Amino acid sequence: MSLGQGPRSRRSSRGRIPHVRLGNRRHRRSGELDCIGLCTNLQHRRAETPRLHKTNKKNSWHARRRARTMSAVMVTRKVRKWEKLPGKNTFCCDGRVMMARQKGVFYLTLFLIVGTCSLFFAFECPYLAVHLSPAIPFFAVLLFLFVIAMLLRTSFSDPGVLPRALPEEATFIEMEIEAANGNVPAGQRPPPRIRNVQINNQIVKLKYCYTCKIFRPPRASHCSICDNCVDRFDHHCPWVGNCVGKRNYRYFYMFTLSLSLLTIYIFTFNIVHVVMRSVDGGFLNTLKETPGTYPFLFFFFKVLVCFFTLWSVVGLTGFHTYLISLNQTTNEDIKGSWSGKNRVQNPYSHKNFMKNCCEVLCGPTYPSVLDRRGMTQEDLTVSSASAAPSSSSSSNAAPQTTKTTAPLIPNEHTPDDARPSIAASAENSDSSKEGFPPKRSSPARVTSPRVALIKCI
Amino acid sequence: MSTFHNLQELRHSASLANKVFIQRDYSEGTTCRFQTKFPSELESRIERTLFEDTVKTLNNYYAEAEKIGGQSYLEGCLACATAYLIFLCMETRYEKVLKKIAKYIQEQNEKVYAPRGLLVTDPIDRGMRVIEISIYEDRGSSGSSSGSSSVSGSTAR
Numbered sequence: 001m002s003l004g005q006g007p008r009s010r011r012s013s014r015g016r017i018p019h020v021r022l023g024n025r026r027h028r029r030s031g032e033l034d035c036i037g038l039c040t041n042l043q044h045r046r047a048e049t050p051r052l053h054k055t056n057k058k059n060s061w062h063a064r065r066r067a068r069t070m071s072a073v074m075v076t077r078k079v080r081k082w083e084k085l086p087g088k089n090t091f092c093c094d095g096r097v098m099m100a101r102q103k104g105v106f107y108l109t110l111f112l113i114v115g116t117c118s119l120f121f122a123f124e125c126p127y128l129a130v131h132l133s134p135a136i137p138f139f140a141v142l143l144f145l146f147v148i149a150m151l152l153r154t155s156f157s158d159p160g161v162l163p164r165a166l167p168e169e170a171t172f173i174e175m176e177i178e179a180a181n182g183n184v185p186a187g188q189r190p191p192p193r194i195r196n197v198q199i200n201n202q203i204v205k206l207k208y209c210y211t212c213k214i215f216r217p218p219r220a221s222h223c224s225i226c227d228n229c230v231d232r233f234d235h236h237c238p239w240v241g242n243c244v245g246k247r248n249y250r251y252f253y254m255f256t257l258s259l260s261l262l263t264i265y266i267f268t269f270n271i272v273h274v275v276m277r278s279v280d281g282g283f284l285n286t287l288k289e290t291p292g293t294y295p296f297l298f299f300f301f302k303v304l305v306c307f308f309t310l311w312s313v314v315g316l317t318g319f320h321t322y323l324i325s326l327n328q329t330t331n332e333d334i335k336g337s338w339s340g341k342n343r344v345q346n347p348y349s350h351k352n353f354m355k356n357c358c359e360v361l362c363g364p365t366y367p368s369v370l371d372r373r374g375m376t377q378e379d380l381t382v383s384s385a386s387a388a389p390s391s392s393s394s395s396n397a398a399p400q401t402t403k404t405t406a407p408l409i410p411n412e413h414t415p416d417d418a419r420p421s422i423a424a425s426a427e428n429s430d431s432s433k434e435g436f437p438p439k440r441s442s443p444a445r446v447t448s449p450r451v452a453l454i455k456c457i
Numbered sequence: 458m459s460t461f462h463n464l465q466e467l468r469h470s471a472s473l474a475n476k477v478f479i480q481r482d483y484s485e486g487t488t489c490r491f492q493t494k495f496p497s498e499l500e501s502r503i504e505r506t507l508f509e510d511t512v513k514t515l516n517n518y519y520a521e522a523e524k525i526g527g528q529s530y531l532e533g534c535l536a537c538a539t540a541y542l543i544f545l546c547m548e549t550r551y552e553k554v555l556k557k558i559a560k561y562i563q564e565q566n567e568k569v570y571a572p573r574g575l576l577v578t579d580p581i582d583r584g585m586r587v588i589e590i591s592i593y594e595d596r597g598s599s600g601s602s603s604g605s606s607s608v609s610g611s612t613a614r
Contacts, residue, residue, distance in 0.1 A: 145540070146540050149540040149541070149542070150540070150541075153541055162584050162586065163583075163584040165586075166583070168476045168589075169476075169478055169583070169586075169587060169589070172476065172477075172478050173478075197483040197484065198484060199483055199484065199485070199486055200486065204483070206483075214586060217481065217483065217487065217586070218483055218486075218487055219487055232487070250533075251541065254537065347486070348486060348487065358525065358530060359525055361533065361537075362525070362529060362530045362532075362533030362534065363523075363525055363529060363533070364522060364523050364524075364525070364529050364549070364550060364551050365532070365533075365536070365544070365549045365550075365551060366551060367549075367551055367552055367555060367581070369581060369584045369585050370584075371582070
């Protein structure tokens with residue numbers, strides 16, 4: 001039933017209704033076409049298909065085609081849910097990785113960490129391993145790997161995004177709000193949408209998010225950069241390229257803590273190395289030694305990076321340790337939510353340092369409520385418009401290919417780009433389009449989508 | 458799952474009339490709890506005790522998942538020591554409880570809610586914000602309910 005595909009497609013089409021598969025492997029991973037409606041005049045067009053290869057220039061052909069193709073084809077495309085998620089996140093590895101859109105600073109962070117550590121391993125470790133102990137590079141490697149693991153975990157995981165309300169839920173909440181507000185006289189602004197809840201004898205106001213159409217849970221906040229409500233929102237960190245929230249706060253804290261330790265470690269052994277060499281042969285001589293063994297510039301670079309990292313990262317670690325001990329978020333601290341004015345106290349704190357730390361760092365690992373990799377249906381009404389099929393299919397190919405390779409595609413654009421190209425490809429399986437591999441160009445294959453579509457009925 | 462199929466087949470004769478959303482109860486903090494207040498739309502459909510039992514059981518499951526005690530500390534420390542790589546091969550306690558919850562909801566739907574023309578959706582499908590209860594009515598009945606939705610109620614993942 002499917003277009004001539006290899007074993008891989010047959011394997012994945014087990015138990016499914018007959019479908020049309022178009023496009024290359026990457027296209028198939030992200031969507032399949034299930035035909036649930038069909039133009040009755042497609043059989044007529046089958047005879048016309050070879051002409052499509054040759055030219056679209058004949059006006060009479062266009063006129064005939066327009067006259068015939070009056071009805072629309074309804075196709076349902078199966079996509080992964082991450083492709084349909086609103087918000088300004090980018091997704092990689094077919095939805096497994098989730099980050100913010102701006103990733104430049106994250107790449108800088110990676111470069112600084114990896115670069116500095118590489119220089120340390122290349123130039124200091126051999127000397128220190130020989131003259132002091134081989135345990136020094138060993139622990140440095142362990143610490144470095146831990147830092148990278150924590151950074152990637154923080155950057156790539158879902159921070160605790162709250163999915164937007166579905167239409168029925170949004171309507172239900174609107175009805176509740178209207179019922180609570182009563183009749184608002186015309187011309188007057190309606191009261192602000194706030195719900196009061198009492199938590200541990202403290203009144204907490206839950207605000208309504210107009211973007212997500214929900215009342216935000218306590219401690220949740222809407223990140224304007226990612227355009228999502230995040231549970232237990234701490235802050236949006238450009239250095240890790242993601243929000244820091246309920247699900248990844250502990251990884252963020254372990255990242256800053258381990259990075260502080262790594263920086264102190266490298267800084268200390270830099271100094272130790274220089275001191276030991278100076279003792280051997282004089283300080284200035286040490287710095288001037290040939291580039292092959294001890295370049296002055298690299299030493300200076302490492303010291304500079306470590307010095308600034310030390311004050312900023314160690315300071316940040318100290319600040320977050322303070323927040324954890326009080327069970328507060330950065331967001332609450334900045335806004336002064338529990339600053340003690342008007343007898344307002346933090347209702348989430350256990351008033352015990354150890355308990356607060358244990359809850360934040362050793363609490364349960366919350367699952368992601370964004371089902372990124374689940375499948376969902378996308379209904380497309382494909383009209384007979386086949387205007388500029390090649391350009392739209394090329395735009396289809398570009399997001400399709402880059403979706404799974406470079407983490408640069410905002411997911412919200414993809415379905416719109418895909419629609420006209422799917423429309424075009426459903427009607428003209430012209431193999432000259434970019435989305436199709438060259439092997440589909442044989443004339444026999446060209447008619448197969450129509451054959452498959454017809455067989456689907 | 459046979460009852461769901463029955464529900465899907467019955468869609469020819471039963472239509473989605475309304476949806477009720479049970480909100481979260483934040484009186485004990487940010488832990489996951491749902492309100493046990495009985496919604497008025499369900500008064501004619503199901504007994505109050507059955508509904509409250511379901512919500513209380515779900516609350517207990519979530520409390521078990523989010524309990525901070527010896528096991529969660531052990532899990533946290535072990536995971537930290539392995540740079541959280543252990544989660545690639547091990548299921549977390551929360552995930553285990555979520556599976557129990559899914560099974561419980563399915564069982565409740567089959568035994569209690571579907572015979573009464575109701576369908577309970579797992580809160581995880583709604584971002585752990587609400588318990589969505591869909592109310593179905595026979596198409597034969599004069600059903601111009603106020604909240605009838607055009608979206609299909611079955612929320613298969």
